[in-house]
Amino acid sequence: xxxxxxxxxxxxxxxxxxxxxxxxxxxxxxxxxxxxxxxxxxxxxxxxxxxxxxxxxxxxxxxxxxxxxxxxxxxxxxxxxxxxxxxxxxxxxxxxxxxxxxxxxxxxxxxxxxxxxxxxxxxxxxxxxxxxxxxxxxxxxxxxxxxxxxxxxxxxxxxxxxxxxxxxxxxxxxxxxxxxxxxxxxxxxxxxxxxxxxxxxxxxxxxxxxxxxxxxxxxxxxxxxxxxxxxxxxxxxxxxxxxxxxxxxxxxxxxxxxxxxxxxxxxxxxxxxxxxxxxxxxxxxxxxxxxxxxxxxxxxxxxxxxxxxxxxxxxxxxxxxxxxxxxxxxxxxxxxxxxxxxxxxxxxxxxxxxxxxxxxxxxxxxxxxxxxxxxxxxxxxxxxxxxxxxxxxxxxxxxxxxxxxxxxxxxxxxxxxxxxxxxxxxxxxxxxxxxxxxx
Ligand code: PMP
Numbered sequence: 151x152x153x154x155x156x157x158x159x160x161x162x163x164x165x166x167x168x169x170x171x172x173x174x175x176x177x178x179x180x181x182x183x184x185x186x187x188x189x190x191x192x193x194x195x196x197x198x199x200x201x202x203x204x205x206x207x208x209x210x211x212x213x214x215x216x217x218x219x220x221x222x223x224x225x226x227x228x229x230x231x232x233x234x235x236x237x238x239x240x241x242x243x244x245x246x247x248x249x250x251x252x253x254x255x256x257x258x259x260x261x262x263x264x265x266x267x268x269x270x271x272x273x274x275x276x277x278x279x280x281x282x283x284x285x286x287x288x289x290x291x292x293x294x295x296x297x298x299x300x301x302x303x304x305x306x307x308x309x310x311x312x313x314x315x316x317x318x319x320x321x322x323x324x325x326x327x328x329x330x331x332x333x334x335x336x337x338x339x340x341x342x343x344x345x346x347x348x349x350x351x352x353x354x355x356x357x358x359x360x361x362x363x364x365x366x367x368x369x370x371x372x373x374x375x376x377x378x379x380x381x382x383x384x385x386x387x388x389x390x391x392x393x394x395x396x397x398x399x400x401x402x403x404x405x406x407x408x409x410x411x412x413x414x415x416x417x418x419x420x421x422x423x424x425x426x427x428x429x430x431x432x433x434x435x436x437x438x439x440x441x442x443x444x445x446x447x448x449x450x451x452x453x454x455x456x457x458x459x460x461x462x463x464x465x466x467x468x469x470x471x472x473x474x475x476x477x478x479x480x481x482x483x484x485x486x487x488x489x490x491x492x493x494x495x496x497x498x499x500x501x502x503x504x505x506x507x508x509x510x511x512x513x514x515x516x517x518x519x520x521x522x523x524x525x526x527x528x529x530x531x532x533x534x535x536x537x538x539x540x541x542x543x544x545x546x547x548x549x550x551x552x553x554x555x556x557x558x559x560x561x562x563x564x565x566x567x568x569x570x571x572x573x574x575x576x577x578x579x580x581x582x583x584x585x586x587x588x589x
Contacts, residue, residue: 151188152176152187152188152189155176155188156174156176169197169551169552172537172540172541172544172552173544173549175187175191175193175544175549176188176189180195180207180208181206181207181208182206182207182208182209182565182567183195183196183206183207183564183565183567183568183572184207185207185549191547192547193544193547193548193549194547194548194549194564194572194575194576194579195207195549195564196548196549196550196551196562196563196564196576197549197550197551197561197563198563198564198565199420199425200362200394200420200551200563201362201394201399201420201421201505201563202420202421202423202425203421203425203565204397204398204399204421204424204462204466204471204565204566204567205424205462205465205466205565205566205567206565206567206568207425207565209424209462209465209567211461211462211464211465212424212425212458212461212462214461215424215457215458215460215461216426216454216457216458218457219235219453219454219457220454224453225453226452226453226454227449227451227452227453228451228453229448229450229451230259230450230451231451233451233453235453235456235457235460236259236451236453236456238456238457238460239456239457239459239460239463240257242459242460242463242464242467243257243418243422243430243432243459243460243463244257244432245467246403246404246463246467247404247416247432248404248406248407248412249412250412251412251413251416251432251434254434254435254436255432255433255434255435256432256433256434256435256437256438257430257431257432258270258274258430258431258432258433258440258445259429259430259450259451260429260430260431260445260447260450261429261447261448261449261450262427262428262429262449262452262455263293263419263427263429264292264293264391264393264394264417264419264420264429265292265293265294265295265298266293266295266419266429266447267393267417267418267419267429267430267431268292268293268295268297268298268301268356268391268393268417269293269295269297269298270431270445271354271356271389271415271417271431271433272284272297272298272300272301272353272354272356272389273297273444273445274415274431274433274437274439274440274445275353275354275387275389275414275415275437276353276354277439277440277444278387278437278438278439279353279354279385279387281350281351281352281353282309282352282353283309283310283311283349283350283351283352283353284300284301284309284310284311284352284353284354284355284356285310285311285313285338285349285352285354285355285356285386286300286301286302286310286311286312286313286355286356286357287312287313287314287315287357287358287361288303288312288313288314288315288322289315289317289361289364289365289367289555290302290303290315290356290357290358290361290364291358291361291362291363291364292356292358292391292393292417293393301356309348309352311341311349311352313334313337313338313341314333314334314337315334315357315361315364315367315369316330316331316334316367316369316370316373317330317367318330318498318500319497319498319500319509319528320528322334324527328370328372331369331370331372331373331376332376334373335373335376335377335380338377338380339380342380342384351384351385351386352386353386353387354386354387354388354389354414354415355377355380355381355386355387355388355389356389356391357369357377357388357389357390357391358390358391358392358394358395359374359390359392359395359400359405359406359408359409360394360395360400360405360501360502360505362394362395362505362553362561363394363553364553364554364555365507365509365553365554365555365558365559366500366501366505366506366507366553366554366559366561367500367507368400368500368501368502369409371408371409371410372409374406374408374409374411375409375410375411377411378409378411378412378413387414387415387437388411388413388414388415389413389414389415389416389417390404390405390406390411390413390415390416390417391417392404392405392406392416392417392418393417393418393419393420393429394420394505395505396418396420396421396422397420397421397422397462397463397466398421398466398471398472398474398475398503398566399421399475399503399504399505399563399566400475400479400502400503400504400505401472401473401475401476401479401502401503401504402472402476402503403466403467403472404416405502408502414433414434414437415431415432415433415434415437416431416432416433417429417431418430418431418432421462422459422462422463423452423455423456423458423459423462424455424457424458424459424460424461424462425458425462426452426454426455426458426459427449427452427455428452428455428456428459466566471566471567472503472566474566475503475504475566476503478504478568478570478573479501479502479503479504479505479506481573482504482506482562482573482576482577483499483500483501483506485577486499486506486508486577486580487499489577489580489581489584490508493584493585493588494513495510495511495512495513495532495535495584495588496508496509496510496511496584497509497510497511497513497528497529497531498511498528501562504562504563504564504565504566504568505561505562505563506561506562506563507553507554507559507560507561507562508559508560508562508580509531509554509558509559510531510532510533510535510536510539510558510559510560511528511529511530511531511532511558512529512530512531512532512535513529514529515529515530531554531555531556531558532558533552533556533557533558535558535587535588536552536557536558536559536560537552537557538587539560539583539584539587540552540560541587542582542583542584542586542587543560543579543580543583545583545586546579546582546583547579548576548579548580548583550562550580551563560580562576562580564576
């Protein structure tokens, strides 16, 4: 039975599993926002495979596209040969690209995961520039393979210069807002232009237009444009990691569109495969420095993923789901801000489109920087409360993920197909869970 499945998996699987521990669910059926467990309970899934399910679970157009490939007798796995399915996917994807990139793009199909595409992007810029250093940001998350880890944090193998990612809340410069972003930009320029800083001219800058795992932190548009100018002036390729932010999630098809920034390289995965594994790098043709065979990988030809992905991209475009994410997301943010006004344990509510974060804090604790002359000190993060809220949500049939530098941010990543009514149910359950966890 269901208890047996949970027990056996917890014995057999590695200790590295995270949300499987706090979400003891055995899903057996799913549709749209809803997951049904083996125990018959139903849950509203606002984790969506960490933002993968742009159309929710088992959307009919996705299932239809998969069935069509199977019924056609087409090969399901063909490495990187050209096929009609791949052609349709690439055409659909290129139609979504920001103008100047669409006119002159190349695509590299990578291994199945986002982290594979990050590796390929890093290798590409290093090959193209002949340089190795990298500019990356505090709080970044780019994946779990070695190069992607270098870009994310920890002890890098290559020279990574870590720059402050702009934050309103917990701004590293203690000022937040435009001023904080401006100071971060100047910090970046100073490092690059100081011959003694050791930064030199790196192979690339990699950034997330909205940090996801880092705690749902949207970069201001002006800061994005500033990063574009800084990199352009110095001949440094800009890599936008849109693995989590892409395909309408933030209220634009690609999150870089909010600022009008056109990166040199875009890393894409998650939603582009319509719930099946697919990852690509799209880049300006001038960077196409690969020799034949320079980048390989067995699983780069998953036809089902390409078909499911093409159907998803087309559905998001035709039904203007990015715009829908923008309006519905703004409404949900507003409602959560209202909730924050009544609950001092909500330190911050932020996000863009349907990528939403609620940061929980301990309002009673002594402010760690109370004597800070800048005076912006904020209460300390409350990871235990965040975990309690996640559990209380689960008990009320709502699945949410935690994230952020201190695991104190509750993240909501509902499908873009969310209805007004469903959004209301999600918010009600969340409010109820928060009140219960606070007690
Ligand atoms: N980049 C970003 C921005 C991500 O959010 C993630 C995954 N959460 C990755 C890269 C890595 O993708 P994957 O887990 O598929 O390797």
